[in-house]
Amino acid sequence: MKEKYRKTGLIFFPAFDWAISPTHPEREERLLYTQDQVFEEGLLDFDNIIEYKPGMATVDDINRIHICVPDAESVTTESHLISAGGAITAAEKVLDGEVDNAFALVRPPGHHAMTVVHGARGFCNINIEAIMIEHIRSKYGPKKVAIVDTDCHHGDGTQDIYWHDPNTLYISIHQDGRTLYPGSGFPNEFGGPNAIGTTINIPLPPRTSEEGFLYVLDHLIMPILEEFEPDLIINSAGQDNHYTDPITDMRFTAQGYAILNDRLSPDVAVLEGGYSVETALPYINVGIILAMAGIDYSQVTEPDYDPSSIRQSSEVTSYIEKEVDLIHSLWKNRNAEKAKVDRDTEFATRQKNIYYDTDGIQEEQKETVRLCNECGGLVFIDSRANYADRIFAVIVPGQSCPICRKKGEDLFESTDKKPYRHVYFQDRDRDIFLVK
Amino acid sequence: MILGIDVGGTHTDAVLIEDLDVKKTVKVLTNQENLIGTFQNVADEILREENIDDLERIVLSTTMSTNAIVQGNIDEVGMILASGPGLPPSILKINDHTHFLSGYVNHRGEKVAETDVTEVSEIKDRLTAAGIRHVGIVGKFSTRNPALETTIADMIQNDFTHLSFGHRMSGNLNFPRRIATTYLNAAIWNTYNTFVKEVLNFIGTIKSSVPLFILKADGGTSEIGQSAKYPVGTILSGPAASIMGILCLSHCREDAIAIDIGGTTTDIALFADGIPLLEPFGVTIEGHKTLTRGLRSRSLGVGGDSRVHYENGDISVGPERVGPAAAFGGPYPTPTDAMIVLGLTDIGDKRMAEAAVEKVAESTGASVTDTARQIFETACRSIADNVTAMIEEINNKPVYTIHEILEGKKIMPQVLYVVGGPAQPMAARIGELLHCHACIPDHAEVANAIGAALARTTTEITLLADTEKRTLTIVEEGIQQEISPQFTREEGLQICRDKLIERALKMGAREDEIEIEILEDQVFNMVRGYYTTGENIRLKAQIKPGLITEIAKETRQ
16 A cells, blocks of 8 residues: 555543443443554554543533533533543644644544434434534634544434535435434435535445445545535544444444545544444554554454455445435535525424434424525524423524524524523524523 | 662762661773673772671662663564564564564454464574574564463474563553564573673672662662563663662652753653652663653753754754863863853863853854853753653643543642752753752762662562453463453452562562552453453552662751
């Protein structure tokens, strides 16, 4: 392989004293063997791999992107603040020019956490990538960001948060939602009316292997990224597509993850899921770190690696080829699709039923967006959890137009608090968060 | 009566300590060509007129191993590596006689690929054909299971003079460092063992029953015969002696900075609550990052004789030394010359110092005095900045638990100890810059020998128990045994303590000086599917660097 020496920041935070519950996949042991492998390979001794201590995200960082019910303190613990803080540290080191790229190897994960947070779902409380991105935008100014989510599960939280944002491209590649939690992430989920085409879902059939993943990367993701021209590429680096993962059914490998990372060249990678703690994570993480730092990763394989035994079937190959063609033409037609949106009405509404599997909460949500050609559009959300806890939130998007902002301010002002536990106002550009 | 001897790069110092007091000191020039001769001379000199029967122990700190490595006075080593998947051989190869063979132990210590007997035999033939006598055998994760290394050794041990094993170097993980450490150990094995034999012969002529110790890089002692098994532990003995000396002379109990300002370099060390800090993974020597336990220090190229640069009126100091200060006939202005001009010290020829500083003044356009002040300030600041950077580095050390993030101790030194030639003129200003009270301990001129004399025996032990696999490993001792699935952390701690004491006694420790510290104490539930299948218990204990006794406080001001 061609050596591309890069300075890589590593934020390693295994949280050896935190678990959802003693036998939960998200437990103390999760990154133990990864630590062993990273230490044994001596990766921290490379001059171009620099380890940083994670910072702690603040309540303000959370309130910039989430509406937490009743408040951010109640739905988070220190572990979440450090995990999100680790992601922020990673991005800051890149934007400050201290390193060329960075990997936040932190837990717990975050990509199932949506805009409104009543509790934990899919092991996630707060969305660590979204918190990182909005922190960066607030500190360093507007940025066009692409998130490539390579976790095996659809990142429905990140999709929800950026559904209306034309400046954030969210691409998720995951095991088909008909066969895996959370059951969403189909190609027709393609972004809100103001942001058509900046959500891209690529569901893959079970038992897809290296060949399939890399085909999607080369023939779909890379061309889309080239056209979108992001300022920053973020990789939500879930590691549960691995052939030994206990809760998924894919056939990806450590070598495949390293190649994917190398070709994608993300500015920041953030660990998401991945629960094959002993036979997958140690090797995948070493592969990703080496790939990011531009060090030869060609010998990084699982000890029992045998590509012929995990090769995908020809049916899977042709299915993926067809799907890539379909999604690519959707992407090509995105502007035409956007033009078709009915602009006679001012607002578009979607109803959501959200289940929080980790905490057992049922949420009903009505989300409304103002149809706007100038910005992502004013959003307001009426949400009720477990048929009781009801809130209302007004969200003025980043890079908002004056009309959406004015309308948002008026709406917050005029909304009667009485039926709600709280009414929230969030203005991302001005970093304002109000609660009544 | 204890005799401490520090065979340093320039001088060799000896000190006799009796009844908590420095009884006698001797300083001679080191003959680098004949270290053993230098050692004999200084020992003869200091012990003359002394009653040898009172001699309880002799402790030696020596540049022997360091010099062997720095000067390349080492043997050719054959390296046999079982690297498995991971970093490519091109990165791991350490010399022309490095050979890779199959066989792999994973992070759990499971042998997942066997050694190939034919491969081993081929490598053996190539090494013997090349005239190699010393061999290092290193496997990835051999600290988790040394079986692969010992299997290879069984096949070749009769064909070479000495074999060094990776797993015996340290219980810590880090394959590239294990390779480097094992390589160095094998490379200096012969030189060091010859030295030990000669020293023991000489001691035999004085008093053969007196125990002889050597100071290791971690500021602890080891009985010299024991040290001969792992010579790599004795590298950087000198800097360790200096730090232990300051510790002893300062009676330090708190967070403190220790700096040793020499002619060429300044060495910085830190104490946390009076304990010298160790390197997190191991010391670095001649570009080799090793797993050898060692005191943490930072060396910068600023000393009394550093060359002052003044291109375009910008003054900078070091990093090189080109002869002595101008006041002693050297070719370039130095910080020492500036201190002479400023009247901070009255050594050397003041007129020559002034003439040298004047050349700098011509370039800066300032007066000679102001220029001298600027040179002095630049040198002090450069040292102070490095101290600050080192403290920051330590306080920003990544930690892996929420508890440590929230509660982690930070080092906040209030005291600065300074030794070395320019200590007197520079200490106060550096102290000011660091907002620390500056002290110059008494007997600082023989600090190294005192540090060696009074250091206690140190060692470390790593215990891993895997109750799912039912194995217990203490790799430093080569122990691997079966345990019951009910084995507990408490049982582990007890074994850890017992084995540590055993090891320390073997290295020459006195029972009353053994103070155990648990460095690592972690238990992880291993869950497979949704059931707990066992516990992964990880313990590490050490005897930390410290002193066997103190120098009485009354002897210093």
